[in-house]
Amino acid sequence: MTKDTKNPPIDRVDGRMKVTGGANYFADFELPNMAYCVIVGSEIARGTITSLDTKKAQGAPGVLGVFTHQNRPPIPGWDATVGGPADGPPPKPKTEETYRILSSPKILFDGQPIAIVVADTYERATYAASLVKATYAKQAARTDLSKHVAEGIAPGGSGDYSRGKADAHQTAPVTLEAQYTIPIEVHNPMELHGILAHWTGPDTLMIYAKTQGVNATQNAMAQAFKLDPKNIHVHTEFMGGGFGMGLRTWPQETAVVAIARKIGRPLKLVMNRSQMFTLVGHRPYTVQTIRMGADQTGKLVSISHAATAETARYEDFTEATVNMTKFMYACPNVSTRYRIVRLDRSVPIWMRGPGEATGAFALESAMDEMAHKLNLDPIEFRLRNYTETDPEHNRPYSSKHLKEAYQKGAEAIGWSNRKPQPGSLREGNWLIGYGMSTGVFNAFRWEASARALLKADGSLTLQSAVTDIGPGTGTALTMIAHNVLGVPVERIKVEYGDTSLPKAPSQGGSAIVSAVGSAVFDACTAIKQALIELAVKDGGSLAGRQADELTLADGILSADKEPGKKVTVSELMQANNLTVIDRTKESKAGPDHQKYSVYSFSVHFVQVRVNPMTGVVRVAKAVSVADSGRIISPKTAASQMIGGVAGGIGMALTEEAVIDHRFGRFVNNNFADYHVAVHADVPAIETIMIDKPDPIINPMGAKGMGEIALIGFAGAVANAVFNATGQRVRHLPITPDKVMQKLV
Amino acid sequence: MAQNEHPGDALETPDASRRNFLKQSSALAALALAPPVAVKAIDTGWDQKIATAFDPLPLQVTINGTMQNLSIEPRVTLLDLLREQLHLTGTKKGCDHGQCGACTVHVDGQRVNACLTLAMTTEGSTVTTIEGLAQDNQLHPMQEAFIKHDGFQCGYCTPGQIMSAVACIREGHASSPEEVREYMSGNLCRCGAYANIVEAIMDVKQGGKKV
Numbered sequence: 004m005t006k007d008t009k010n011p012p013i014d015r016v017d018g019r020m021k022v023t024g025g026a027n028y029f030a031d032f033e034l035p036n037m038a039y040c041v042i043v044g045s046e047i048a049r050g051t052i053t054s055l056d057t058k059k060a061q062g063a064p065g066v067l068g069v070f071t072h073q074n075r076p077p078i079p080g081w082d083a084t085v086g087g088p089a090d091g092p093p094p095k096p097k098t099e100e101t102y103r104i105l106s107s108p109k110i111l112f113d114g115q116p117i118a119i120v121v122a123d124t125y126e127r128a129t130y131a132a133s134l135v136k137a138t139y140a141k142q143a144a145r146t147d148l149s150k151h152v153a154e155g156i157a158p159g160g161s162g163d164y165s166r167g168k169a170d171a172h173q174t175a176p177v178t179l180e181a182q183y184t185i186p187i188e189v190h191n192p193m194e195l196h197g198i199l200a201h202w203t204g205p206d207t208l209m210i211y212a213k214t215q216g217v218n219a220t221q222n223a224m225a226q227a228f229k230l231d232p233k234n235i236h237v238h239t240e241f242m243g244g245g246f247g248m249g250l251r252t253w254p255q256e257t258a259v260v261a262i263a264r265k266i267g268r269p270l271k272l273v274m275n276r277s278q279m280f281t282l283v284g285h286r287p288y289t290v291q292t293i294r295m296g297a298d299q300t301g302k303l304v305s306i307s308h309a310a311t312a313e314t315a316r317y318e319d320f321t322e323a324t325v326n327m328t329k330f331m332y333a334c335p336n337v338s339t340r341y342r343i344v345r346l347d348r349s350v351p352i353w354m355r356g357p358g359e360a361t362g363a364f365a366l367e368s369a370m371d372e373m374a375h376k377l378n379l380d381p382i383e384f385r386l387r388n389y390t391e392t393d394p395e396h397n398r399p400y401s402s403k404h405l406k407e408a409y410q411k412g413a414e415a416i417g418w419s420n421r422k423p424q425p426g427s428l429r430e431g432n433w434l435i436g437y438g439m440s441t442g443v444f445n446a447f448r449w450e451a452s453a454r455a456l457l458k459a460d461g462s463l464t465l466q467s468a469v470t471d472i473g474p475g476t477g478t479a480l481t482m483i484a485h486n487v488l489g490v491p492v493e494r495i496k497v498e499y500g501d502t503s504l505p506k507a508p509s510q511g512g513s514a515i516v517s518a519v520g521s522a523v524f525d526a527c528t529a530i531k532q533a534l535i536e537l538a539v540k541d542g543g544s545l546a547g548r549q550a551d552e553l554t555l556a557d558g559i560l561s562a563d564k565e566p567g568k569k570v571t572v573s574e575l576m577q578a579n580n581l582t583v584i585d586r587t588k589e590s591k592a593g594p595d596h597q598k599y600s601v602y603s604f605s606v607h608f609v610q611v612r613v614n615p616m617t618g619v620v621r622v623a624k625a626v627s628v629a630d631s632g633r634i635i636s637p638k639t640a641a642s643q644m645i646g647g648v649a650g651g652i653g654m655a656l657t658e659e660a661v662i663d664h665r666f667g668r669f670v671n672n673n674f675a676d677y678h679v680a681v682h683a684d685v686p687a688i689e690t691i692m693i694d695k696p697d698p699i700i701n702p703m704g705a706k707g708m709g710e711i712a713l714i715g716f717a718g719a720v721a722n723a724v725f726n727a728t729g730q731r732v733r734h735l736p737i738t739p740d741k742v743m744q745k746l747v
Numbered sequence: 748m749a750q751n752e753h754p755g756d757a758l759e760t761p762d763a764s765r766r767n768f769l770k771q772s773s774a775l776a777a778l779a780l781a782p783p784v785a786v787k788a789i790d791t792g793w794d795q796k797i798a799t800a801f802d803p804l805p806l807q808v809t810i811n812g813t814m815q816n817l818s819i820e821p822r823v824t825l826l827d828l829l830r831e832q833l834h835l836t837g838t839k840k841g842c843d844h845g846q847c848g849a850c851t852v853h854v855d856g857q858r859v860n861a862c863l864t865l866a867m868t869t870e871g872s873t874v875t876t877i878e879g880l881a882q883d884n885q886l887h888p889m890q891e892a893f894i895k896h897d898g899f900q901c902g903y904c905t906p907g908q909i910m911s912a913v914a915c916i917r918e919g920h921a922s923s924p925e926e927v928r929e930y931m932s933g934n935l936c937r938c939g940a941y942a943n944i945v946e947a948i949m950d951v952k953q954g955g956k957k958v
Contacts, residue, residue, distance in 0.1 A: 018894035021902030022886065022909060024837015024877035031836035125831055126822055193841045193849055193903040193937050243839070243903025244937050276842040473901030473938050642897045642940060649939025674846035674935060681932040685941040687924070 006696040006704035012638040013492055016478045017241075017471070026241040028194055029211040034201050034269035038067055039125045040259050041132040042278060044114035048144035048667025049347040052108035052117060052137050059134040060120055065127035067266055069135065070258070071118045075105035076265040078257055080227045082106070087318055088350075090223045090252065094319040095159035098345070102317035104254035110139065111317050112349040113146075113668045114281035116255055121266060125273075144347035144667040148288040148313040149184070155311040155342025158321045164329055166394070167336030171305035175296025179373050183293065183365035184734040185717075186659040187313075188286040189279065190354050191679060194243020196253070196283045200260040201269035206230055208260065210237045215249035216509025217468050217502045223252035224260060232502075240500035242472040246650075247353040248283040249472065250511050255282055280660055280672040284352030287312040289324060291365040296336075301379050301387040305336035308366065310358075314343045315350040322358030327443055328366050330600065333390035347667055353511070355650060356713035359444055364654075367440035367718030368733065371725065380423065381439055381722065382409050393600035401599040401699035402706075405441070408606045408628040411691050412439065415626040416608035425729035433612040435623075436727025442605035442715030446632070446697070446706035447514035448592040452505035453522035455484065457530050457584045459576040461558040463490045465526075469507035469519045470500045473646075474709055475639025479516045480523050482635050483703060487527035489556035505587055513603065513707025516635055518590070521701040525588035528702075531555055533584050537575050544570040544578075592700075599699050603631040605711035607651070607719040613727040618739030620724055622652050626689045627716070632697035632706035640708050644690040647712020653680040654713070655720035656736050808869045810835070811879025819866055826850045826861035829876060837877035837906045841935070848934035851907035851914075852876045858914035860933075877906035880913070888956040889913050892947035900938035908934045912948045913958050921952040 020026040045052075057069040070076070080089070085101050087093040102111050105119065118135045122128035145151060157163070172178060199211035208230070214220040217237040225232040242249060255272065263270040274282060289312040296304040308328040314320045325339035356363075374384035389406065392399050413419075421437035422428050428435040454466040465484055471477050477497040485492050498504060507519050535553055538545040538560050545553060545562055552563050561569035576584065610624040627644045634640045657678035663670050671677045696704025717735060724742065725731050732741050803818035810833065819828060826843070829835040829852070838861055841849030845863040852861045853875040880887045889909050892898070899905040911934045915921050920930035927948050928941075936944065951958060 014894050015897055015899075017902070018897075018899075019886070021899055021905050022877075022890040022893050023881055024835070024906050026902050027836065028839075028903060030840070031830075033834055124820075125827055126820060130822075191937055192901070193839070193847060193935060194901070195840060195842075241903075242901060244901040246937070273840065276844065276846075475900070638897050639900075642900055642938075642943060645942045646900055646939035649936070649941055673844060674842050675844070679935055679937060680939065680941070681935060682928040682941050682945065683932045685928075685939070687945075688942045 006633050006702070009694055010482055010635055010637060013478065013482060013636065015475055015639055016481050016497060028241045028243050029199050029213050029239065030197060030271065030273050032199055032211045034199065037269040037271055038121050038123050038266065039128040040262065040270050040272040041120045041128040042116045042255060042272070042274060043118040043120065043132050043135045044278065044281065045110045045117050046137070047110055047139045047141045048113040048146060050110050050139045050141040052110065053140050054138045055117065056136040057118060060131040063127065063131035063134055065123040066131045067121045067123065068262065069118055069120050070105060070262050072105045072107055075258065076261040078227050078261050079229045081257070089254070090226055096156065098317050098319065100317040102254070104258045112281065112315065112347055113666065114278065114349070116258070119258060119262060121262060121270065146347055146662050146667040147664045148290065148344055148346065151344045151346065152290050152311045155344050158319045158343050160321070163338070163340045165338035167305070169338055171336035172294045172296040172307060175304040176299055177297045177373070177376050179295045179369060179376060181293055181369060181372060181733055183291045183368055185289050185361050185364060186735060187288045188354060188654060188658045189660050189677060190246040190248040190284065191279060191677065192244030192246055192248065195273050195276065196248065196279060197271065197273040198256040198259050199269065199271045200263040202264050206234055208235045210235065210260070212237055212239050212256070213242055213249055214239050214252070215242070215245045215470055215472055215511050217470060217500060218506050219509045220252050221502045224257065227257045228260070235502070237502045238500065239470045242470055245472040246355040247357060247511065250353060250509055253283055276674060277672040280669050281349045284350060285660065286354035286361070287314065287320065287351040289361050291324070291362070293365050293369040295369050295373050297373055297377060301377050301384055303332055303334040303388045306334055307338045308362070309340040310362065311342040311344060313346050313348055313351070315348055316345045318350040319343060320351045322353060324358035324362040327359055327362050330393045330395035331366065331441065331443060332388040333394060334388065356444070356710045359710065360654070360714045360717070363440065363442055363715040364717045364721070364735065367715055368721050371438070371722040372731065378423070382413060382418070385409070385441065396600055398598060398600055401601040402632065402695065402697040403604060404630045404693045404695055405604045405606070408604060408630045408693055412606045412608045412626050412628040415689050415691060416610060416624060418608065421726065425726050428727070430612070432614060432616065434615055434727040436611050436613065436723040436725065437608070438611070438719045438721065438723025438726055439606060439608045440715040440718035440722060442607065442711045443602050444513060444707060444710040444714055446601045446603045446700055447512050447517060448521065448596065448701055449508040449514050449518040450589065450591040451507045451518040451522045452587060452589040453519055453526050454505050454585070454587040455523065455526035455530055457488065457572070459573050459582050461490065461572055462494045462496070463488060465495065465497045465523055466504045467499050467507045467519050467522065468502055468504040469515055470510050472510050474643050475636055476510065476515050476519065478639050479520060479635045483520045483523050484527045487524060488531055489558070491557060513709040513711070516705050517701050517707060520635065520703055520705060522588050522590040524702045525590045526586045529586040529588060530584050534560060534572060534575060537579050538570055544575070595699055601697070601700050601706070603629070603706040603708065603711045605629050605715060607716045609719045609723045611720060611723040611727055613724060613742060615728070618742035620656055620737055620742060622720060623686055625686060626691065627712065628691040628693065629708060629711060630693040631708045631711060632695070632700060633704035634692045634694045635703060635705050637692065640692065641690045643708045644712045645688045647716060648688045649680045649685050650713045651716025651720070652684055653678070654735060655717040656738070659736050804867065806867055806870055808871070809873045811876060821865065821867050823866050824862055825852070825864040825866045825869055825874070828866040829861060835876050835878050839903055839906060841904065848911060849904050849907040851910040851934060853910060853914060856917070858911050877910060880909065887913070888951050888954065888958060889947070892951045896943045896947040896950065897940070898944040898947040899940050904934060904936045908936065908944055912944070915948065916952050916958045921948055924949055
């Protein structure tokens with residue numbers, strides 16, 4: 004099978020493990036003599052600890068230690084560093100504060116760990132943690148970005164962008180200026196964060212982690228403890244969701260490792276749900292302003308896009324919020340600006356579809372608003388500004404089938420039923436509206452390596468350190484190997500998520516099928532090459548044939564033009580005294596990649612129902628179309644798309660982490676009050692794959708999927724709510740109060 | 748399965764009569780009402796003895812068909828008992844507050860959140876976890892359906908979804924996709940596999956196999 008052929012759907016290869024409880028996540032491992040850690044968090048957002056009473060906790064049953072800034076064991080690679088993250092370059096301009104866990108009485112955010120209690124059972128550690136008492140000298144905290152937007156600073160490395168005329172907007176015949184806000188959103192994977200740390204010798208460490216990259220965790224720990232990475236073994240075969248929060252090693256993980264070394268027992272930390280809001284990042288509160296100009300023919304004249312996001316006082320977090328605006332539409336005059344404000348908050352981190360999802364909400368809402376001003380259908384407006392080349396980099400897209408995606412999605416949702424006049428469709432007591440939006444994300448191909456081992460019995464093992472946080476990496480790698488070697492899917496085993504295996508990048512940026520998949524493709528191709536060489540060499544059973552006259556399928560190598568002329572892989576290997584053919588390949592993008600803009604695209608369509616009496620918005624139908632190259636594993640790819648819809652419904656309608664700014668503290672840091680989408684919020688979803696191979700990105704022609712599944716979706720909902728009601732909600736989430744405020 | 752092993756026991760001074768005295772005389776309540784005494788107790792190391800009032804009590808419960816005679820602290824939840832002491836780690840902790848459903852198990856046939864269930868309350872009960880659903884290596888129809896419909900991604904909420912789904916059908920709450928969505932809404936899935944989970948449940952329901 005080649006990239007010119009569509010792939011059949013196969014079941015997830017780790018499905019049985021997942022439905023039987025046999026899949027082991029980090030906290031499921033049991034080590035001899037293991038003890039338990041519980042984190043005590045600060046009760047203020049800014050100030051200094053003036054006293055810390057740990058005596059009662061120390062004396063509680065089963066307690067093995069209480070660690071604070073007064074006695075935290077050393078983390079040698081950190082303790083001399085200042086400013087920014089301990090494992091990264093210091094920010095420019097320099098941060099005024101340094102956060103190294105349990106190193107200072109200074110409090111930089113609410114919930115900052117002030118103690119880690121260790122006891123022999125989870126219950127005893129939890130009880131003892133409740134006995135730790137602190138007093139503070141409290142300072143006024145700034146946690147509300149909306150009050151400090153004007154104080155944004157330009158972070159290092161993300162300069163302002165402009166092309167064309169800066170003031171073109173002022174002279175355009177039709178203009179729009181609007182501000183869009185997204186609140187703090189929290190990744191909240193179902194699995195709680197934590198770590199299981201075991202010093203197997205004075206300088207050797209075994210870690211069961213919740214990480215999106217075992218190699219990344221290995222390197223972070225090596226740096227923190229000044230060890231050779233070879234001495235550190237990290238295992239994460241299964242991860243209960245990450246959505247970005249596992250893309251770095253968090254300070255509390257490193258602290259637990261340091262304490263485990265001191266105590267001399269394996270330690271397990273499982274944080275609680277409220278700590279998931281403060282200690283493992285979030286999508287930052289972001290305020291965006293879009294100014295857009297168009298002419299009467301529906302051509303864009305100008306777009307300017309400014310975004311300001313919150314970060315911590317001790318670290319600068321930045322993301323690509325304004326990037327989509329630079330290249331999405333044919334527009335001669337474009338400027339973007341990105342700023343951050345350092346607040347008394349814990350640091351954010353990329354959350355699914357990262358900055359692009361934030362930016363797409365603003366841009367795609369504005370496109371809808373402008374289409375309405377121009378009396379144009381929103382799809383027609385996008386088509387009039389469609390571009391076949393990337394206007395930011397002046398180079399072609401490697402592949403772009405967005406027009407086809409618009410058309411297929413529109414048919415599937417029933418776009419022809421949409422009325423251009425808002426508020427004009429009703430079913431019983433419900434107002435009906437249709438909306439659409441576009442998503443886009445870089446399709447990366449990072450360097451990765453993989454090993455493939457073909458045994459004489461015809462079975463194949465694939466190995467890579469990459470983690471599978473849920474998208475179905477193992478399944479996709481299986482399909483790629485099957486396509487190259489013809490080994491039946493059920494005879495392929497994938498081993499992953501362990502630093503003993505060939506190096507791979509962290510699972511993020513929708514890049515893994517492209518990166519690790521290419522390495523698997525190369526390793527399997529090398530095995531195929533070896534088999535062919537054995538068969539065609541002098542004395543071989545297919546001696547004298549050319550490689551391209553041979554087909555390898557189901558463990559049999561056969562000559563295309565000579566029916567019956569064939570040899571099994573087993574016979575071939577046995578004849579050559581081989582028990583295994585073992586190939587490891589490193590793989591990376593070729594030079595051609597740089598000549599193109601390589602992006603994945605998506606289009607989201609929704610039909611919403613809005614109750615004018617209550618302001619309740621329901622997503623009644625959703626169609627998501629992916630233009631992400633050749634689909635390797637149709638079943639798991641469709642699952643990613645429906646997952647993006649569920650995440651998008653949460654982002655659009657319910658998700659908002661609310662801070663009481665008097666205290667700088669979350670008031671809804673739990674699943675009862677922070678509303679992720681539940682079963683009842685999510686309708687049946689139609690996913691459509693364009694499924695055409697990208698000629699540039701990699702030998703499979705496959706681009707990324709995870710991010711574009713979410714990017715743009717919230718905009719489609721906002722646009723549909725406008726179509727249903729005539730009310731434009733520019734501040735997510737679109738809760739009933741906002742809808743009612745405008746309707747009343 | 749190992750009996751409840753208490754690594755902490757070695758650190759304590761067994762003092763059964765003292766424990767009984769404390770229990771019988773409601774000394775705990777008295778201490779709570781008299782802070783100065785409590786402080787003194789701590790200074791003299793009493794709190795360790797007080798805490799031994801929370802020492803293990805016997806519990807007899809049938810888990811996945813095996814009668815377990817356990818000895819557990821009364822404050823231990825069913826979830827932590829399963830995971831940390833019996834090493835039945837298929838049941839997951841997602842919130843510890845009954846808000847996510849990842850820890851759903853069956854107690855006497857009813858779906859419950861194991862994190863909200865004190866283990867002691869299951870005395871004499873029958874508990875079924877995800878590990879007990881397949882019989883003789885033959886997957887339960889719901890497990891088969893989750894694989895067929897790809898009703899998961901990361902797999903973390905999956906044991907809870909499956910236990911809840913089985914109960915949802917047994918309760919008679921799976922007559923339509925809409926009803927399933929309502930009665931499954933206590934089981935969160937952050938990967939967003941909901942649409943596929945509903946398909947899996949409807950498939951099992953319509954397939955008519957015994958659940």
